[in-house]
Amino acid sequence: MIAESATKMFELSNGSKLLYNKNLGDVFAIDVSVNFGSAFEEQNNAGAAHFIEHMFFSGTKRLSRRQIASKIDSVGGTINAFTSRESIHYYVKVRSKHYGLAISTLFECFNNCEFFPKELELERKIILNEIKDIHDNPIRHTLSEFVKLCLPGRFGRPILGNKESVSSFSRRDLLSIFKRTHFPRNTIIAVTGPENASKYIKKIEECVASNTQRKPLKLGRCKAKPIRKEKIIEREIEQAHLCIGFPAITSASSNYAAFSLIEAILGGGLSSRIIYEVRERRGLSYMTQPFLEAEPMHGYFTVYLATNPNKVEKAKQVVLREFEKLRKQSVSTKELRRAKQYIIGTKALEWEDSLEIAKDAIFAERSGWSWQEYFKAIKEIDAKALGKVARETIPSDEFCFVLLKPK
Known part of the structure; x- marks a missing residue:
C-alpha cells in the first residue's frame, strides 16, 4: 500500500x-x-x-x-x-x-x-x-x-x-x-x-520543455457558510430527487481525516447510519448516497435521495435526525472501529489500481499532507475528538435543500 x-x-x-x-x-x-x-x-x-x-x-x-x-x-x-x-x-x-x-x-x-x-x-x-x-x-x-x-x-x-x-x-x-x-x-x-x-x-x-519563470496559479478559498436555503423544482417526472447538505471542510483542513470518519459513519456502506435507516430499514428511498466532495479550497457534504414523492418528507426527517444524533451523541467504540476499518479497507482495494495510487498521490500533495499522516490520524481519533469535529462542522439547522419533484 x-x-x-x-x-x-x-x-x-x-x-x-x-x-x-x-x-x-x-x-x-x-x-x-x-x-x-x-x-x-x-x-x-x-x-x-x-x-x-x-x-x-x-x-x-x-x-x-x-x-x-x-x-x-x-x-x-x-x-x-x-x-x-x-x-x-x-x-x-x-x-x-x-x-x-x-x-x-x-x-x-x-x-x-x-x-x-x-x-x-x-x-x-x-x-x-x-x-x-x-x-x-x-x-x-x-x-x-x-x-x-x-x-x-x-x-x-x-x-x-x-x-x-x-x-x-x-x-x-x-x-x-x-x-x-x-x-x-x-x-x-x-x-x-x-x-x-x-x-x-x-x-x-x-x-517537457523547461519553463521555470512563471509562478503557479492561485485560487482563493471558498467562503461559503452554512445557511438554511431551499429550492424546489417541478418537472415532468415520476419520482422525487432530494439533496440535503451543507458547505463542509476542505481536503486541506486539519479535520479532514475526522470528517472522513463522519462520512463513513453516515454513508459508508449499507450498514452505515443514513443508508441503513432510510433505505434498508424503512424503505424510504431506492437510492441513498451520502458523500463528501472536498478539494484544497472547497468542500461540501450532501445526502442524495431518490424516492416516491409521498415519502420525501419522512426520508428528509430521518436524515436530519441522523445529523442531529451525530452532533449530540457520542459514537460507540464498535461503530468508530467499523468506520476506521471501512476507510482503510476501501482505500486498500482502490489502490489495487496503479492509476488510483497516482491520482491519490496528487490529491494528498495538493492538500498538504501525506497518506501516512492521514492514516495515522484515522487510527488515533477517538470518540471525543470525533464528536468535537461533528459539532463544529455539522449545522444544527442551516441546511441546503434541493427537491426535484413531479409537476
Whole structure:
C-alpha cells in the first residue's frame, strides 16, 4: 500500500513536481494534474477548463486524434481525462514496458495541442449535448442545483459551463487560456511503476520543455457558510430527487481525516447510519448516497435521495435526525472501529489500481499532507475528538435543500 511506503517527491528541471510510487506489478500509470479547474474561471469563461480537457487529445501537428488514441489502444492501455473544480487531470495506464510510449504520447499533447477548428466544433457539440444531459438526467440535475445553492459563486458553477459560454469560445480564446495554464510549474505529475524513479524522470524531462519563470496559479478559498436555503423544482417526472447538505471542510483542513470518519459513519456502506435507516430499514428511498466532495479550497457534504414523492418528507426527517444524533451523541467504540476499518479497507482495494495510487498521490500533495499522516490520524481519533469535529462542522439547522419533484 502507498501508506506503507512513502510517496517520493522530485523537483524536475522544468519546474514541475513529480510524485513517484513504486509498484511491483506489470503496470505503469501516469497522471498529469494541471492547477486549473472551473473555480478559476470568470463568469464569461465558464466551462473553459472542461472544454480544454475535451480538446487535449484532439490532435497535434504530428499526431491526429485517432493516431493519439491508437498509440495507447494498440498496447491495450487506457487514455482519458477529467476536470474538477480545482484541477484538470490527464492520465494514461499501460503495461510497464510501454511507459515511454505513455509519457511521450501524453506530453506530445501537453506541448503541442493545436485546437484544430474542425475538432473544436466537434467537441463543442458534444459538450452542449452534455449540458443538456444534466437537465435530462434527474440525478445530475438535482446535484448540480444543490452545488449552486450550497456554494454560491465560482465554486458552485457547473464544471461544464453553460450553453452561452460554451457556444461563444473561439479557438483563440481556448488556446490563450491553455497556454496561460498548462505549463510545468503549474503542474504536478504522478507516476506509478516497477522501474526506479530516475528512469521515468529522464523520459519526462526529455519530453517537457523547461519553463521555470512563471509562478503557479492561485485560487482563493471558498467562503461559503452554512445557511438554511431551499429550492424546489417541478418537472415532468415520476419520482422525487432530494439533496440535503451543507458547505463542509476542505481536503486541506486539519479535520479532514475526522470528517472522513463522519462520512463513513453516515454513508459508508449499507450498514452505515443514513443508508441503513432510510433505505434498508424503512424503505424510504431506492437510492441513498451520502458523500463528501472536498478539494484544497472547497468542500461540501450532501445526502442524495431518490424516492416516491409521498415519502420525501419522512426520508428528509430521518436524515436530519441522523445529523442531529451525530452532533449530540457520542459514537460507540464498535461503530468508530467499523468506520476506521471501512476507510482503510476501501482505500486498500482502490489502490489495487496503479492509476488510483497516482491520482491519490496528487490529491494528498495538493492538500498538504501525506497518506501516512492521514492514516495515522484515522487510527488515533477517538470518540471525543470525533464528536468535537461533528459539532463544529455539522449545522444544527442551516441546511441546503434541493427537491426535484413531479409537476
